[in-house]
Amino acid sequence: DAGVIQSPRHEVTEMGQEVTLRCKPISGHDYLFWYRQTMMRGLELLIYFNNNVPIDDSGMPEDRFSAKMPNASFSTLKIQPSEPRDSAVYFCASSISGTSVQETQYFGPGTRLLVL
Amino acid sequence: DAKTTQPNSMESNEEEPVHLPCNHSTISGTDYIHWYRQLPSQGPEYVIHGLTSNVNNRMASLAIAEDRKSSTLILHRATLRDAAVYYCILREYYGQNFVFGPGTRLSVLP
Numbered sequence: 001d002a003g004v005i006q007s008p009r010h011e012v013t014e015m016g017q018e019v020t021l022r023c024k025p026i027s028g029h030d031y032l033f034w035y036r037q038t039m040m041r042g043l044e045l046l047i048y049f050n051n052n053v054p055i056d057d058s059g060m061p062e063d064r065f066s067a068k069m070p071n072a073s074f075s076t077l078k079i080q081p082s083e084p085r086d087s088a089v090y091f092c093a094s095s096i097s098g099t100s101v102q103e104t105q106y107f108g109p110g111t112r113l114l115v116l
Numbered sequence: 117d118a119k120t121t122q123p124n125s126m127e128s129n130e131e132e133p134v135h136l137p138c139n140h141s142t143i144s145g146t147d148y149i150h151w152y153r154q155l156p157s158q159g160p161e162y163v164i165h166g167l168t169s170n171v172n173n174r175m176a177s178l179a180i181a182e183d184r185k186s187s188t189l190i191l192h193r194a195t196l197r198d199a200a201v202y203y204c205i206l207r208e209y210y211g212q213n214f215v216f217g218p219g220t221r222l223s224v225l226p
Contacts, residue, residue, distance in 0.1 A: 107158075
């Protein structure tokens with residue numbers, strides 16, 4: 001299994017530009033999670049999906065952020081317009097069934113975003 | 117969410133055992149204790165989890181105090197590859213979200 005795949009691995013953009021991060025979860029996993037990691041705030045959950053449906057987006061910082069999951073094998077996290085404070089590492093994770101307290105999440109390698 | 121407390125950093129010598137502590141004094145009876153680690157420039161990865169009994173797997177052992185208010189992750193022989201940030205997380209029985217604290221940064225000295 002290839003694991004969770006994220007692209008791009010690195011992204012440098014200018015303030016005001018649109019940024020799209022992509023994620024392919026592990027096949028057969030019903031749950032997909034987007035996290036953001038910064039030095040100041042650590043690892044934070046932004047949003048998660050169950051069977052392609054967004055369940056909890058309370059962690060999404062503001063309306064500039066949006067996430068979609070058009071099918072079971074693909075999700076995007078979009079920032080429009082981007083700001084320097086959005087610079088962070090964005091991780092995607094997936095799990096077979098998120099409702100079990102024993103469930104394991106599998107993380108991708110992350111996308112390192114720098115907004116100038 | 118029940119909270120955990122871990123030391124900010126620890127050091128170990130290569131090939132020696134490492135005991136990483138975690139305090140969770142407000143843990144509820146149904147919370148599972150999960151450990152993840154994050155190697156440099158990688159995403160977090162699962163290490164081990166448990167409820168009440170001590171647990172062993174190929175990566176580590178988890179020792180859980182009888183009152184469940186603390187636990188210890190044990191790496192039996194640290195290698196340079198084990199240098200990472202280790203996160204102790206409580207998983208609520210009916211909850212969904214993992215809440216990652218700052219973790220413990222483990223340095224392994226050759």
